Amino acid sequence: MLKTLIYDGTWAGLLTTIFCSFEYKWQIATIQHRDEPVQSGLFVTTETILTDELKTKRVLLGLEKKIGLQGIKELYYVFLSECKHRELLILRSTHYYFKSNPKANLNYAHDDILKIKKTVRSVSRERHRMTAFVRFQKMKDGLYFANIEPDFNVLPLIANFFKDRFADQKWLIYDLKRKYGIYYDLQDITEVKFSHTLDRNTIHIHLDDDELHYSYLWKNYFDSVNIKERKNTKLHVQSLPKRYWKYLNEKNLF
Amino acid sequence: MSDRVFQKLHILADAAKYDVSCSSSGSNRSNKNKGLGNADQGGICHSYTEDGRCVSLLKILLTNHCIYDCAYCVSRKSNDIQRAAFTVQEVVDLTINFYRRNYIEGLFLSSGIFKNADYTMERLVSIAKKLRQEHKFNGYIHLKTIPGASEELVHQAGLYADRLSVNLEIPTEEGLKLLAPDKSRAEMILPMKYLKNEIVRFKEERQIIKSTPTFAPAGQSTQMIIGASGESDKHIIQTAQHFYTKFQLKRVYYSGYVPISHDKRLPEIGSQVPMVRENRLYQSDWLMRFYGFKAEEIVNDMYPLLDLDIDPKLSWALRNQQLFPIDINRADYNLIVRIPGIGVQSAKKIIMARRFGPLRIENLQKLGVAINRAKYFIICLGFQQLYADKSGANIKQYILAQSSSKYVKNNSEQLSLF
Ligand code: SF4
Numbered sequence: 001m002l003k004t005l006i007y008d009g010t011w012a013g014l015l016t017t018i019f020c021s022f023e024y025k026w027q028i029a030t031i032q033h034r035d036e037p038v039q040s041g042l043f044v045t046t047e048t049i050l051t052d053e054l055k056t057k058r059v060l061l062g063l064e065k066k067i068g069l070q071g072i073k074e075l076y077y078v079f080l081s082e083c084k085h086r087e088l089l090i091l092r093s094t095h096y097y098f099k100s101n102p103k104a105n106l107n108y109a110h111d112d113i114l115k116i117k118k119t120v121r122s123v124s125r126e127r128h129r130m131t132a133f134v135r136f137q138k139m140k141d142g143l144y145f146a147n148i149e150p151d152f153n154v155l156p157l158i159a160n161f162f163k164d165r166f167a168d169q170k171w172l173i174y175d176l177k178r179k180y181g182i183y184y185d186l187q188d189i190t191e192v193k194f195s196h197t198l199d200r201n202t203i204h205i206h207l208d209d210d211e212l213h214y215s216y217l218w219k220n221y222f223d224s225v226n227i228k229e230r231k232n233t234k235l236h237v238q239s240l241p242k243r244y245w246k247y248l249n250e251k252n253l254f
Numbered sequence: 255m256s257d258r259v260f261q262k263l264h265i266l267a268d269a270a271k272y273d274v275s276c277s278s279s280g281s282n283r284s285n286k287n288k289g290l291g292n293a294d295q296g297g298i299c300h301s302y303t304e305d306g307r308c309v310s311l312l313k314i315l316l317t318n319h320c321i322y323d324c325a326y327c328v329s330r331k332s333n334d335i336q337r338a339a340f341t342v343q344e345v346v347d348l349t350i351n352f353y354r355r356n357y358i359e360g361l362f363l364s365s366g367i368f369k370n371a372d373y374t375m376e377r378l379v380s381i382a383k384k385l386r387q388e389h390k391f392n393g394y395i396h397l398k399t400i401p402g403a404s405e406e407l408v409h410q411a412g413l414y415a416d417r418l419s420v421n422l423e424i425p426t427e428e429g430l431k432l433l434a435p436d437k438s439r440a441e442m443i444l445p446m447k448y449l450k451n452e453i454v455r456f457k458e459e460r461q462i463i464k465s466t467p468t469f470a471p472a473g474q475s476t477q478m479i480i481g482a483s484g485e486s487d488k489h490i491i492q493t494a495q496h497f498y499t500k501f502q503l504k505r506v507y508y509s510g511y512v513p514i515s516h517d518k519r520l521p522e523i524g525s526q527v528p529m530v531r532e533n534r535l536y537q538s539d540w541l542m543r544f545y546g547f548k549a550e551e552i553v554n555d556m557y558p559l560l561d562l563d564i565d566p567k568l569s570w571a572l573r574n575q576q577l578f579p580i581d582i583n584r585a586d587y588n589l590i591v592r593i594p595g596i597g598v599q600s601a602k603k604i605i606m607a608r609r610f611g612p613l614r615i616e617n618l619q620k621l622g623v624a625i626n627r628a629k630y631f632i633i634c635l636g637f638q639q640l641y642a643d644k645s646g647a648n649i650k651q652y653i654l655a656q657s658s659s660k661y662v663k664n665n666s667e668q669l670s671l672f
Contacts, residue, residue, distance in 0.1 A: 235306030
């Protein structure tokens, strides 16, 4: 009998789901986030999965033997891509990995694996862009604050980058699309949620006295290094896609 | 006060922009004792200028006052322009405040030569020192090495900076004499030699004594101006190879000359910046650094100039038809990576994927090979070579006809590598 599995939308939840699919040899039609409306078909039964740490660990251990930490990281990136049917893709490839020899994730001639590599590339690119394009504004209380709207859910992937880099300042990066942020208090990183998002005006009131000064200086710098004899708008927009401009003060003074 | 900094930043960033090196890669300085910043091994571009270049570092001159008169330089003493100079503290403040807002990876500090070489170098070093020691700054620092500065100062620079550079600017010695009469090639090479030896020495010591400080961990680089002194591509590429092998440079940059003065020795104001040529030079540079090519394979006495209409790798393949076709399922990586249409990434994937079974054209296509180009040079499962008896000139025509749009784009100044 085909099954629709419902999970809590977390990575651990998905790994538990995968564990169950092996354990009970289920035929799976879809895997759904519990917030999505359930699509029940005539010949489909639904099953709700309870996230379980032990089962999660066992899947990870098994995967590590087959495809190493690098391979697991790829699957995690696919998970964060939020792309449609990513759960099934991850499930299918996990089954493929378990029945193949180790390092089957390097089989570039396999369609699912190519799909994974492609998705990983997109998510990595977005992760890298966020390490580059986050623009902090300094607040009166010393907090460095930035809003972002990344294409994928990359906050979990950039947290350590910013923690290592800005170890001596408090900072907060807020994902407006997914309505949560990460906050570093000089010790640890915690996830935070605002009851209402901070708009430009509210932020403005709280800016540090020097903030506008440095923001203008940066814009001034950006304009000064341009070589107009070499103007190449196509390349400019390709490297710095317009959807990011909103949060770059050199393109768009806050 | 802040207005003055604004003005200075405008003048001294504008004057520094002709140095095209922007890289912040090659160093992995970590953030110790909860200081500020670290260096990303791969480098990060925080923005892109309207001409499409990466903005990674705060790249400025300490001052554009200069006692020299190099014809190709906006800061030359005979040029009637506004002059400015930052104080040490101003540069430190800008760097720290830009860095904390995640605008930049660090500082690239160069300078006109005021008073003398040592006097200038001392100030550059004192800024780097202050950043490292007073601000616990671990971000990237690139310092210009002023030719003629004392070894002691160059040594100190190596202790604080991630990368050091001396720009050769003019690829040939005769050209340099003509355009920069105050400078000598020998004076430029001296600090490069010294740095090379020190970098090697520190690296070796570090392997034995872990606490040995780092010394210019991202190595040295240089820049050559293209199209200012009538040099050939052969000159440029062979000079680059010489510096890569003899001085172990990390990077050589090529900067298409932007006409900035009415000097009879130089191209007129308004003449085109040689951007396609510059792009072909970068492609050749990649071939030397990542594809195992020697300078002589790319340009030589018979072919002293790069083709502008096709990239240097394709050009090499067409001149060496006897080496093809190459069997995708058997050939070594070193050969596969030389096939036009196959880059380093796809070559690596081919090597891995073929362990799971022989590859067909469809597989190659899916893992990123540009079949339109590669098909003239390969055989693989189910695909025989149909063009083996065609001449290089014929194949070039086929490829140009097929992908005309791409090359037209290339000629209109699109910069892309293969
Ligand atoms: S020494 Fe440097 S700054 Fe001075 S004119 Fe020559 S290139 Fe320009």
